[in-house]
Amino acid sequence: MRLGRDTPLPASVQAPGYDRAAQAAGIVHIGIGAFHRAHQAVYTDDAMTAGDRNWGIVGVSLRSGDVAAQLNPQDGLYTVSTRGVQGSQLLLVGAVQQVLVASENSQAVIDAIAAPTTHIVSFTVTEKGYLRGADGALDLAAAKGPSSLYRFVGAGLAARRAAGLPGLTLLSCDNLASNGAVLGRLMRDYLAAEHPDLVGWFDSACRCPATMIDRIVPATTDGDRAAVETALGARDEGAVVTEGFSQWVIENDFAGPRPRWEAAGAALVADVAPYETAKLRMLNGAHSALAYIGLGRGHDYVHQAIADPAVRPIIERLMRDEAAPTIDAAPGQDLSAYADALLDRFANPALHHRLIQIAMDGSQKIPQRWLETLAWHQERGARCPSLEVAVAAWIAFLRSDHPIDDPLAEQLREAAAGPDAMDRLFGEGGLIASVWRPEVK
Template sequence: MNNSIKLNQKNLVEIAHKIPCPTYDRSKLKTGIVHVGIGGFHRAHEAFYTDRLLEDGSITDWGICGIALLEFDTKIYNSLKEQDGLYTLIIKELDGSHTKRVIGSIVEYLYAPENPTTVIEKMASSEVKIITLTITEGGYNYSEATQSFDFTNPNIQYDLKHPEAPKTIFGYLTQAFKLRKERGLEGCTLQSCDNIQGNGHMAKRMLLSYVQKAEPELVSWIETHVAFPNSMVDRITPATSAADIENLKASSGIDDAWPVVCEPFKQWVIEDDFTAGRPAWETVGAQFVEDVVPYEKMKLSLLNAGHTVLGIIGALMGYDTIDESVHNPQISAFLKNYMDIEVTPTLGALEGVDLDGYKKSLLERFGNINIKDQIDRICSESSAKFPIFVLPTVNTNLEKKGSIAFASLVIAAWAMYSIGKDENGKALNIKDAMKSILNEKGLAASTGDPKAFLEIETVFGKLKDSPTFVAAFTKAYKNIAEKGIATCVVEQNNKALNN
């Protein structure tokens, strides 16, 4: 459509005749929140909740400054800059309809590689009360092998030598908190919105590990003046496709360089521990609790691990999207068995949670044919995801002598996935910071030594030393190599049915 309207502040009044737009005065908003990682999920989740809150009209202290931390984020930064921070959120309903709204809560946007000093100053600003993060599981620089901060990371070594122009979140936060301390300013809250159990605890532990080496005299100030609430976040947000952009133009006449698509379901559970005040997100659907850990564990072990199961198995079978994978009845049954037999016994008491209802809803959400979540997105950075989503269930079941057969099959499938081809010989688009080592160990496993894959200690820790797990993994690997993943999935389901 050639007469489409470019999304920006100047055109907002005209666009409001087509789809709902912010009714609040964005020019009056102060930046109370700095968010690092302004990708799709943040814009479908925290920025969405904040936009809903700002519609009250009387709230002006909680505008968001989005930080593009990495050079990889250049495109999203440029898109937001050209559109005055505005973007369209497209909710793909189960019935196939689309609910659209322009979101206006991001009022500033900074590109860290271009001007690190400006980013540090913004984080240190007295009007900023909260710094939130979606930096992915791998962004916390945690090593499963040492169960501690990874100081061997070249970017961390760079930050220690060049504190004034850092590359990592830890370098930026350290310099910002140092300025706050030197200027006698109050502290702030650092809130992780990433899929890590105890994400607030992880953020605190990793940051203090870095600060202890970079600015040791700052440790006590952070411990006293910075809060690290845990949170659980949930909303399936697939990558925006070219078709999504064109459909928005065709259906609504809006030219948006990077709209966000998501499912209707959303959830945000947060520990109510904030140093310098917070938005009343609970008035727009967030839930504040004393202890978020049970919710986190349930979500990571079921939803996030479920995504990984569907992604890895589906990839080997040649599927492209998650809904294709879950609509294979054998894969769907496999995932249900995995959740019921291996995950549920590890979760403990979940007061007020209908666990069976939650698991049923996950299968329905995964099967939303309108979302078309790409499998290569779900499988990206699996080296950071498996230790958080899948391996805790394995380790707990090893301790309790529970079943590990389903998880072992998935991990064996991942070893084969890491070679870079599906079972039909088609190349897989693997996106992983550890792609080279995964490929190397995956190839070694394929030459007759499956255990070689488990030697990636930063991923598997000491699992290679567990005879029970090694036996289950090796058996699963050899079965897949001999029979193919589809047959192994069926056989595993039949074993569960007969037990």
């Protein structure tokens, strides 16, 4: 039996505490993968359970129809399995109402963005989904492509303005330094080229707040789905698995109404930067290092790599001695406690987070995860031994038989070959240096 609105639930499963059928869709989310379903959709579900209304989510997949095939036959319902050393909990999430596939029905996506009930368009499209060129500017040719977020948002904004509707909040939830400012700048550049009459309206009517998101969400396996089916009594093709920890920090700058996400534990702040920098350099930087060092030592999962006595000291030094000193912490932000928590989270044996999943898209991640820290220390005449080990491990990974899932895969393999790999990757004019836009202070 497939999960759906009429599925009887065991008492152990927490169900949505609101009338799903009575909720309008207030959010369009582009890039509705596992992370969104385990993070922002859960916060939204909790906000509606707490009494907020009309914040249903219309999910959008830009290319693949996989998530639509998982969720649409289930009335948008899916489960989140929270796993830790003390056991697991199963939550049924009802915030997602439907999933649109942009490549199959582009007008439906535009109509959803232009709908009077829509107030927020949010994004988890990964770093490469923002279609930036080597200089950080918008790759306009790619942005005009059929699977570009800018194409759909631009058309939706044009329809809203023509109908006399208010602007939108565009909410990036990707691991991208200054993600709100970056999205706003790129969106404005696209509009200047394709909808020049919208630029002034966009500047005055729309907002692009910064966010910091944090939750570890491994890829769901067939074994995970089988375990959910046993507990639920129904097959959930959209099941996601995650850890108990979750954090969301959002710049409080919205164009109009928003869910009361703070009722679900989100923090609305004036400045996201200290939290974002800590996550990028400490959590994400350590994750990437764990991936390449761990794979090189024959490990498959994060918890295996951090348990390796030859690896853990490298990761701990990276976080405490190399990354943490580069961060201007916000009042009350305890970076030492943050490092403690990260080490505990990495060691969670119930969360099978594959290192090869973290190793994806290294060319897009490494500049902001590692190079900012290296540059900060170099400016002060210091070195970063742990990050140097991580860089060497990444080069070894590029030379190995592991598959490279990266938009620059061919160039990376070529650059990593031979004794001059460091120069070809990181030297002046090198492959990574050409896409790195340092922002250290």
